[in-house]
Amino acid sequence: MTERKGPYELRLRVNGEERAALTRPAETLLRLLRERLGLTGPKCGCENGDCGACTVLIDGVPTKSCMVLAVECEGRELTTIEGLRDHPVQRAFSAENGFQCGFCTPGMIMNAVALVRAHPEPNEEADRNWMGSNLCRCTGYEGIRRALAAARAELAARAGLMPRAKERP
Amino acid sequence: MIPGDVVYLKPESAEEAVEAWSLANAASAAAGAASARGAASPRYLAGGTEILTTARRSAAYAVGALVDVKAVPEAKAAGALPDSLAGAAWLGEAAGGAPYGADGLYFGAALPLAELEDGPLFPLLSNAARGVADRTTRNRLSLGGNVAGQLPYREAVLPLLAAGALGYSALPGDAPAAGGAKLRLVRWGLRSRFDKRLALLPGELLLGFWVPKAATEARAAYVRKTRTGPIDYPLITLCALRTRSGAAWALGGAFPYPARSDEADGALSEALSASGDARAGALGRAAAALGEPRSDQRAGAEYRAALIALALETVAEELA
Numbered sequence: 224m225t226e227r228k229g230p231y232e233l234r235l236r237v238n239g240e241e242r243a244a245l246t247r248p249a250e251t252l253l254r255l256l257r258e259r260l261g262l263t264g265p266k267c268g269c270e271n272g273d274c275g276a277c278t279v280l281i282d283g284v285p286t287k288s289c290m291v292l293a294v295e296c297e298g299r300e301l302t303t304i305e306g307l308r309d310h311p312v313q314r315a316f317s318a319e320n321g322f323q324c325g326f327c328t329p330g331m332i333m334n335a336v337a338l339v340r341a342h343p344e345p346n347e348e349a350d351r352n353w354m355g356s357n358l359c360r361c362t363g364y365e366g367i368r369r370a371l372a373a374a375r376a377e378l379a380a381r382a383g384l385m386p387r388a389k390e391r392p
Numbered sequence: 393m394i395p396g397d398v399v400y401l402k403p404e405s406a407e408e409a410v411e412a413w414s415l416a417n418a419a420s421a422a423a424g425a426a427s428a429r430g431a432a433s434p435r436y437l438a439g440g441t442e443i444l445t446t447a448r449r450s451a452a453y454a455v456g457a458l459v460d461v462k463a464v465p466e467a468k469a470a471g472a473l474p475d476s477l478a479g480a481a482w483l484g485e486a487a488g489g490a491p492y493g494a495d496g497l498y499f500g501a502a503l504p505l506a507e508l509e510d511g512p513l514f515p516l517l518s519n520a521a522r523g524v525a526d527r528t529t530r531n532r533l534s535l536g537g538n539v540a541g542q543l544p545y546r547e548a549v550l551p552l553l554a555a556g557a558l559g560y561s562a563l564p565g566d567a568p569a570a571g572g573a574k575l576r577l578v579r580w581g582l583r584s585r586f587d588k589r590l591a592l593l594p595g596e597l598l599l600g601f602w603v604p605k606a607a608t609e610a611r612a613a614y615v616r617k618t619r620t621g622p623i624d625y626p627l628i629t630l631c632a633l634r635t636r637s638g639a640a641w642a643l644g645g646a647f648p649y650p651a652r653s654d655e656a657d658g659a660l661s662e663a664l665s666a667s668g669d670a671r672a673g674a675l676g677r678a679a680a681a682l683g684e685p686r687s688d689q690r691a692g693a694e695y696r697a698a699l700i701a702l703a704l705e706t707v708a709e710e711l712a
């Protein structure tokens with residue numbers, strides 16, 4: 224049985240790197256990422272599981288980091304927005320105006336990355352179901368919908384399933 | 393975030409989990425006797441969303457130790473009943489048989505609702521799971537947490553009530569100090585222990601639910617109405633199944649607790665084989681058997697009653 228109490232050194236894998244930080248079992252993953260590891264991409268919107276701005280991937284599964292204790296993440300693989308490098312979903316959000324103020328964007332993008340991986344084909348129902356977890360006060364969501372379509376097209380093109388737009392006759 | 397300090401324990405078996413809870417409880421009772429705030433009871437943790445949101449909101453919600461049950465095999469199993477539970481004894485005197493025969497499917501209490509939503513094993517449970525919160529939150533919310541939680545809605549319990557599910561849980565053994573068993577594995581009829589909420593004993597670890605296959609494969613009907621969109625608390629959620637004797641159903645959202653009754657099942661069953669005024673009368677009795685719906689800022693009692701009447705019409709058509 225694992226037992227953790229008081230301040231202790233937590234080791235975990237974030238964005239492909241082994242990291243260690245002093246934490247205590249009552250601390251959420253969101254606080255650990257932002258305040259101890261300096262990863263301020265996940266945003267603290269509501270800290271109540273409502274807005275999705277703090278979404279990160281835990282073993283590839285989108286998770287609201289304000290709703291998880293850091294101690295639960297020992298031995299898990301975490302990905303925050305800082306772990307993406309010019310990902311097609313990031314490029315699509317930029318190209319399609321999928322954000323304005325940008326506060327919701329790291330959470331939106333992390334959820335979208337997992338969504339297009341789980342549903343590589345266009346899927347309106349899945350898009351509504353998954354992306355409904357993230358609130359945006361600026362865009363009206365249209366740019367985000369376009370970004371999902373563009374990201375899927377880019378990923379499909381990369382996989383050789385269809386020609387890129389500029390290569391089409 | 394949880395204010396104050398907690399001890400985190402992650403057992404790897406039901407026996408370790410129940411023992412960890414008992415030890416933590418004894419330690420917190422001793423510490424509580426010396427503290428003005430009293431004892432902070434240990435809690436079992438699976439998804440943890442209710443624990444985190446409640447602790448953040450209220451200093452009165454004291455958390456002493458968290459016993460994370462996500463590595464307990466029986467709490468994560470899905471499909472066949474785990475071998476370790478085959479010999480579980482009936483709790484108390486309420487022995488009885490499985491309602492539809494011995495064939496059935498098991499759903500561990502620590503399974504995330506998103507996994508149940510995607511799974512094909514029990515479509516009515518998938519529908520009910522999909523109604524709870526939002527998709528990302530459902531990646532964390534657990535079946536057991538939803539069923540045994542404090543919120544009025546607890547929609548995941550509705551298909552289990554309609555299906556006449558059995559619950560499985562682990563209790564501290566009678567006399568472990570004297571060398572007796574450390575653990576008692578028990579099973580019980582969910583309907584017999586669920587009166588507005590699931591009555592669990594102190595330290596009892598909910599392991600999962602067994603649903604008769606006849607219920608998982610039965611014709612089902614599901615109606616959910618909210619005030620705004622899909623991500624909202626329900627004004628009503630109705631889950632119903634066709635059974636050998638007619639129909640069984642449970643209703644959430646309309647009251648501050650999930651509700652069902654034998655009388656309500658009987659009236660809906662009557663409606664399935666009636667027509668005209670007799671059918672309308674039976675549907676009216678089915679709704680009345682559960683009592684008058686509540687009024688709150690989302691909807692008045694009359695509006696909810698009208699939604700229930702419409703939903704029962706739909707359900708009767710789909711099950712007939």
Ligand code: FES
Binds near residue numbers: 270275276288
């Ligand atoms: S900050 Fe986590 S959901 Fe809003």
Ligand code: FES
Binds near residue numbers: 325326358
């Ligand atoms: S871009 Fe401002 S909240 Fe979404």
